[in-house]
Amino acid sequence: MTFPSARTLARISCIGLAACPLLSAQCPIHSVVIKGRVEHPPHNASVRVLLLYPPDRHGKNLPGSDLDNNERPGESAEAILDGDAFTIPVEFLTNDRRTEMSFKVRCSRQPQRVVVTLKKRDGSDSNDPVYDRVALDFPREFKSDDSHHYTLRSDLVLNRQEP
Numbered sequence: 001m002t003f004p005s006a007r008t009l010a011r012i013s014c015i016g017l018a019a020c021p022l023l024s025a026q027c028p029i030h031s032v033v034i035k036g037r038v039e040h041p042p043h044n045a046s047v048r049v050l051l052l053y054p055p056d057r058h059g060k061n062l063p064g065s066d067l068d069n070n071e072r073p074g075e076s077a078e079a080i081l082d083g084d085a086f087t088i089p090v091e092f093l094t095n096d097r098r099t100e101m102s103f104k105v106r107c108s109r110q111p112q113r114v115v116v117t118l119k120k121r122d123g124s125d126s127n128d129p130v131y132d133r134v135a136l137d138f139p140r141e142f143k144s145d146d147s148h149h150y151t152l153r154s155d156l157v158l159n160r161q162e163p
Helices: 004-026
Strands: 029-039 046-051 070-081 083-095 113-120 129-138 142-144 149-152 157-161
Touching: 029 046, 029 113, 046 083, 070 083, 113 149, 129 157
Parallel strands: 029 149, 029 157
Antiparallel strands: 029 083, 046 070, 046 113, 113 129, 142 149
16 A cells, blocks of 8 residues: 555655756846936936847747847836936846757846937826937947946946937
């Protein structure tokens, strides 16, 4: 009578041992910090940072996308301006979920561009007027203090231009 329960316990143990490497393999979280200022800051404005990733080679193109080369939008952060200076950190996972039929974890995911937008906040998030927009090449325009944190080589200056 104890033989079937011992066999079940052995199977569960084998599955648990096989899953241990998969559970322990995790990719680090990296961060991009955008620091800058706004010349002639408008009233009731915000700065938004958006990370853009290369197009998915295995997926379909996004119809009607206004992003260059169908770049895939990723993580983002937004801050309401209080004065003329801003610092906005954005964290991103380096785990590449596009691995093909492999149990090997790939930790090579990183954005190819970082888009910083100065816009007016008037409540309707989709149609907020844009004052300025800057696209930064990643990682060329950034420096890294270690392998996980990226900052701009120089502070970013956004200009208020009436939409």
